[in-house]
């Protein structure tokens with residue numbers, strides 16, 4: 151049965167399963183909070199629906215509960231960190247705590263994080279930085295079955311490689327741009343497939359490289375045992391951006407790039423390059439604050455285009471979703487809820 155659950159109930163249900171899968175109560179709580187926050191933010195693709203996959207990844211040996219980041223190199227303004235296959239929701243936060251402290255101290259920090267298990271919503275990390283008045287840029291690759299086709303190609307060769315830019319705005323909520331370089335996130339295709347929906351033109355190619363509207367082509371193996379693929383956003387430009395994420399998030403971090411046939415592993419590893427800047431140390435803070443605010447106000451004055459009621463700033467849809475879902479609860483489709491219940495059962499945890 152589809153479920154609508156409060157964030158509080160969902161957090162405690164997920165934490166129980168994560169604890170049974172080997173996490174300390176503190177880790178289980180932090181991972182559960184992060185997943186539920188993704189649902190609250192409107193990104194069900196990166197919410198509690200990932201939990202069954204995490205449980206499988208622990209069993210597979212690709213995700214190590216209670217791991218911490220290891221510092222491989224530290225020259226003050228540059229940090230190279232190894233996530234040691236820990237929960238991304240844990241090692242990602244540890245990495246950001248180290249990086250933001252350095253940016254506060256020196257004015258900037260370039261931080262690499264390799265071998266983190268799935269980092270979830272990358273915007274979470276930019277929100278940590280903007281809360282401290284820092285600009286934060288993230289380039290991420292995904293080591294998992296390659297689900298995105300290169301521009302001009304006919305099969306999946308890389309992941310949904312997200313990119314994120316957070317910019318603090320004086321006296322206002324930050325600009326928080328956080329997106330997959332695929333036309334849509336893979337998890338959104340899982341959600342659409344679970345709901346039995348079709349998707350618009352231009353999102354997908356099937357297992358033979360032909361355009362399709364069936365999200366199932368990237369969720370379940372097709373007749374020939376192969377999967378279809380997602381397209382990148384913005385045609386050749388999105389493809390270029392996705393490639394930059396692979397080169398920066400995968401090659402530069404030391405985490406590695408994807409260049410092998412697909413496998414059926416449940417483990418998802420992310421590599422992330424983060425660039426942090428403290429505007430206070432640049433000496434441009436007054437004009438930064440004034441000019442950024444003036445530009446945002448200028449955008450808001452644009453008359454609504456056809457089909458829109460107003461111009462939004464990146465980050466606003468997520469904040470609006472949080473208000474609505476805290477109030478109304480989080481709706482989970484039948485298949486997603488069933489998978490969570492089954493993941494609990496595997497761990498000897500009964501949830502209802």
Ligand code: NAD
Pocket residue numbers: 193195196268269270271272273291292310311312313314326327328329330331333334335336338420461462463464465466467468
């Ligand atoms: P999306 O397409 O829903 O939104 C992308 C961005 O656009 C957000 O910053 C949002 O605030 C902004 N936005 C949306 N509507 C807007 C509007 N009308 N006006 C102005 N701005 C608007 O996001 P997505 O590409 O589906 O990505 C979803 C999430 O998936 C992200 O949090 C991303 O980090 C995450 N992700 C993670 C991984 C991973 O491996 N960890 C991989 C891919 C994606």
